[in-house]
Amino acid sequence: MSGSGNDIMEHRDSNCVYWPGKTSSGALYDDIGGSPYYTQGFNFQANENTFLPPIQEYPGVPYGPLDFHCERALNSWTDPLDLNAGWLVGLTDINTERQNVQERIADYIVDLLSVGFSGHRIDAAKHIHPNDIGAILGNVRDRMGGSMPEDYISWLEVLLGGEKSLLMCDQSSPYSFSYMLTDALKAHGFSDAEVDMVKIWNSGYPVEPRDCSDYNIGSHRMAIQNDDHDQSYGSGSSSRDMQGEGSILTKEMDIPKHRGFETKLFNDPYAVSDNSHDYPIRLVLSGYYYAPNGAVAIPDGWSDCTLKQTDNTCNTVLETPAFQADKCGYEGPTWTRVHRDMSIVNAMRSWMGLGGVSAEDVGLPGNCS
Numbered sequence: 001m002s003g004s005g006n007d008i009m010e011h012r013d014s015n016c017v018y019w020p021g022k023t024s025s026g027a028l029y030d031d032i033g034g035s036p037y038y039t040q041g042f043n044f045q046a047n048e049n050t051f052l053p054p055i056q057e058y059p060g061v062p063y064g065p066l067d068f069h070c071e072r073a074l075n076s077w078t079d080p081l082d083l084n085a086g087w088l089v090g091l092t093d094i095n096t097e098r099q100n101v102q103e104r105i106a107d108y109i110v111d112l113l114s115v116g117f118s119g120h121r122i123d124a125a126k127h128i129h130p131n132d133i134g135a136i137l138g139n140v141r142d143r144m145g146g147s148m149p150e151d152y153i154s155w156l157e158v159l160l161g162g163e164k165s166l167l168m169c170d171q172s173s174p175y176s177f178s179y180m181l182t183d184a185l186k187a188h189g190f191s192d193a194e195v196d197m198v199k200i201w202n203s204g205y206p207v208e209p210r211d212c213s214d215y216n217i218g219s220h221r222m223a224i225q226n227d228d229h230d231q232s233y234g235s236g237s238s239s240r241d242m243q244g245e246g247s248i249l250t251k252e253m254d255i256p257k258h259r260g261f262e263t264k265l266f267n268d269p270y271a272v273s274d275n276s277h278d279y280p281i282r283l284v285l286s287g288y289y290y291a292p293n294g295a296v297a298i299p300d301g302w303s304d305c306t307l308k309q310t311d312n313t314c315n316t317v318l319e320t321p322a323f324q325a326d327k328c329g330y331e332g333p334t335w336t337r338v339h340r341d342m343s344i345v346n347a348m349r350s351w352m353g354l355g356g357v358s359a360e361d362v363g364l365p366g367n368c369s
Contacts, residue, residue, distance in 0.1 A: 004041020004090055009054055011042035035060035039092055040071070056092050067101050069093040074127075078163045080175035084129045096132035106139030113144065118151045119197075125156035126167055130177055134184025137198065141189060148194045155199035155223040155281055159230075160211075161239035168200075169212035178216040199223045199281055206245040206261075209271040223281035224269060226261045232287055233296055245270065249338070250290055255330050262344045266351040275351065282351070286338045291317045299334040328359075328368035342369050 005011055008021040037058040038047060047054050056068040072093070074086025087093050095101055109120060125133065133156070141148055158167055158177050168178050177200060185195050198221070204211045205224040215222070227248040230238035242248065247258040264270075265282050272278045290296055293315045297303035301319030308314075320334040329341025338344065342364070346356045359368040 004039040004092060007039045007041075007043075007054075008036040009038060009043045009047075010045060012044050013042050041090065061104065063094070063101070063104075067095050067098055069095050077161065078166055080129075080166070083126055083175065086127070088124065088127055093127070096128050096136070099135075102132065102135045103139055105136050106143060109136075109140050110143045113140075113149065113152070118149075119153035121154065121201075122156045124159075126158045126177065130175065130181040131184045134181060134188050137185060138188025138190070141194070146189070148190075148197055152194075152197050153199070153281070154197065155201050157201045157203075159201075159203045159239060164204075164211060168215040171216070182217065196221055201225070202279070203240055206270045207241060207243050209269075219272075219278040220280060222279050223283060224265065224279045225283040225285065226258070226265055227285055228283075229285060229287065232285065249285075249330075249336060250287065258338075259330075259341060259343055262338065262341070263347040266344075266347040282348075284339050284344060284348075285336075286340075287336050288334055289332050289336060291315065291334075325363075326365055328365065340364060340368065 005019075006022050010018070010020055012018045035058075037060070038054045038056070040053065040055050043054045045054075046052060055065045057064055069085040069087075072082070072086050074082050074088050076082040085093060096105070112120060122128070122133070137154075156177065160167060166173050166175055168176065170176065171179050173180065181198070182195055185198060190198075200215060200217060200222055202209055202215070202222040202224050204215075206226070209224065210219075226246050227242075227250075228238065228240065231240055231242075231248050232250045245261075247254060247261045249255070249258045252258070262284060265284075268275065269279060269282070288299055291299075295303065295315035295317045297317040299317050299320040300322075301307075303317040304319065305314035305316035322335055327335075327337055327340065329337050329339065329344065331337060342359055345362065349356065358366075360366050
């Protein structure tokens with residue numbers, strides 16, 4: 001799945017800048033067919049099959065034009081219609097009200113569970129109607145034999161700002177991920193225990209972790225985190241304000257401070273009343289540092305300027321293996337590897353009721369601390 005302007009068609013923008021179709025959606029090799037798809041964005045030619053202007057079609061899924069919302073600007077964060085149907089940053093918006101779409105998404109989740117996944121995260125969940133999420137997960141439950149697996153776990157990223165009343169706090173809200181989502185899950189057969197398996201990412205942590213009484217769902221249905229990806233690599237893409245009660249590693253570059261807030265996440269998180277049962281999901285972000293030349297790109301080799309036609313404004317980021325057995329937590333110079341820091345490892349183990357370990361015990365070099 002992809003947004004407008006990244007399909008098999010030729011493209012031209014309003015300034016007549018031209019770019020060809022993306023070969024990744026065509027034939028990969030001579031003997032292996034690709035999976036071409038079509039969107040309406042920046043296209044100026046008729047579809048060669050229908051002879052009509054292009055519209056959203058992903059035959060390999062299969063999704064067709066009716067499976068997407070009509071193009072709509074997302075310019076209000078307090079309007080349920082905009083939140084549900086608006087095209088976020090130009091991405092084609094799938095119509096999750098349709099039964100076949102709900103079933104196809106459920107099939108995908110079941111496929112993941114069938115190969116060993118215990119669960120999943122739903123990114124930008126506030127752009128899917130709570131009733132639709134209930135229906136999708138209800139389909140998952142049906143396909144799993146009428147109940148969710150005992151070890152199933154999931155959490156929804158519901159980033160809150162000024163719209164927290166609409167999304168979480170107001171019991172009468174027509175678009176609520178507290179009351180409405182709970183009711184939707186129960187309408188599809190979820191027991192109280194199964195509802196508890198569906199967590200909400202607490203975007204108010206660490207400053208406002210107990211907004212509107214745990215967002216009306218209780219802290220046992222929440223996931224918490226110190227710094228997140230949007231804060232670390234976005235510019236204005238997150239409304240989370242740490243206010244000195246958390247640390248963003250890639251921007252502050254203060255490792256002792258960051259380590260302190262990471263261990264606090266397990267030892268004594270903000271507003272915790274029962275550290276053994278509150279906030280059952282606690283997330284640690286391992287990412288990548290900004291490059292010395294100022295580039296913000298994953299060091300996976302795809303941001304190497306030698307791979308593309310460019311002018312000398314390109315800031316290259318060379319490939320560095322993500323796994324290197326001799327690297328410790330925070331060591332860099334590219335990947336942060338926060339999860340390898342032994343202070344954080346042992347704080348996590350203590351929270352889980354396990355004893356402390358040395359670096360050698362977990363396969364890390366002895367100099368890792």
